[in-house]
Amino acid sequence: MAAQRHPSDSVQLDIPVANSMNPSEEELPPFPDPEVSSMALDHKPGAKLNYTYYPASSQKNHKSPFSQTLLVFLNGLMLPRSSWDASIQSFLEKRIVSRLPYPGLLSYDRYGQGESDSDPSDKDPPPCHGHDAMSAVQDLKQLILQIWREHLDAAKPTHFPNLIFVCNSIGCALARLFTQTHPGTVSGLLFLDSIMANSDYQSFWPDPDAADFNKHSLPQGVSPSQVRQTRQKYRETFHPDVPNQEGLSRRNLAQLLPAADAPRLEGYLGQGPYLTVVGHDWETFAEQSFTGSLHTPKLLTMTYANPAWRRYNEGLTLITDAGRSVGPLVAVGCGHFIQRDGPGFVSDEIVSLLDRVVKRVEQVKERGGAS
Incomplete structure (x- = not known):
């Protein structure tokens, strides 16, 4: 059975304001102001990427243990960087209320996403196969x-x-x-809910038109025509040959991964x-797939x-050293876009994850306490 973790019930944040708390609460570090801006990359000066950046926390008289760390949020194809805003706000609130340090935070819209310009290297207008995943990397x-x-480190530009x-x-x-x-x-x-990078999103469905297809292998209540329609809709929507508005081609993704x-x-x-590997809630995903544009039968x-x-998520847990992976967890109540749900x-x-990356004793030390 998969480990299950539930989303928090509330994401409404009450950011502290002056004179609104008791004396012990007034000592909380201030909530950071983000820099919401854009920049042109040196190798693509003709277009801008929009980003949101929060600086790492700082402690009195010394640097945060995360002063050399950057936490970067990477979007899927369908949601822009703004989809991370509620998660970022919730994370910062938890660290600040617990008086624990946090790293710099960066979310951004890739070329062709959200508020960013299209990739200047793309030859065709979107939707297109203008560039691949390695270009995005x-x-x-x-x-x-x-x-x-x-x-972060103007004194060491090569760091x-x-x-x-x-x-x-x-x-x-x-x-x-x-x-x-970039190992290391x-x-x-x-x-x-990682993309299944080696899948065409069609082959895991039975093929009613295959010579060896047996209609009796289908679940009770499911017809061959329903399966055929589902395969076709997935082919038209998710197959790697389908272009997207971002221009990020998936045609070679199965070869890359x-x-x-x-x-x-x-x-x-x-x-x-x-x-940490997290998968969607099966029931929620099935419901969203049925009520969404594809109307995929839940069964x-x-x-x-x-x-x-x-099965794909189980494989992902093996791409790091033994003892360093957690999961696959199930985000209860969440569909594919877990940061939204x-x-x-x-x-x-x-x-x-931060607790595993940085020893808890270091965090306690930063707070001036004892373990």
């Missing part, structure tokens, strides 16, 4: 370098931060490719990164799509 590295150079990625959907594939391409830079990964359980990743200081989702996704859940898992 190169852009991500350049963005991190420029953010680091401008905001690279310790990275933690929080990702949804195709963002998880980008995080894997980044960690593979990533200490933590939180995968929220052919297996869920490989290759093994090398993280910060040569060890495997700490990893089909429960019988074929959900088990395939579960359960921002409190996401912030809880970020806190848990």
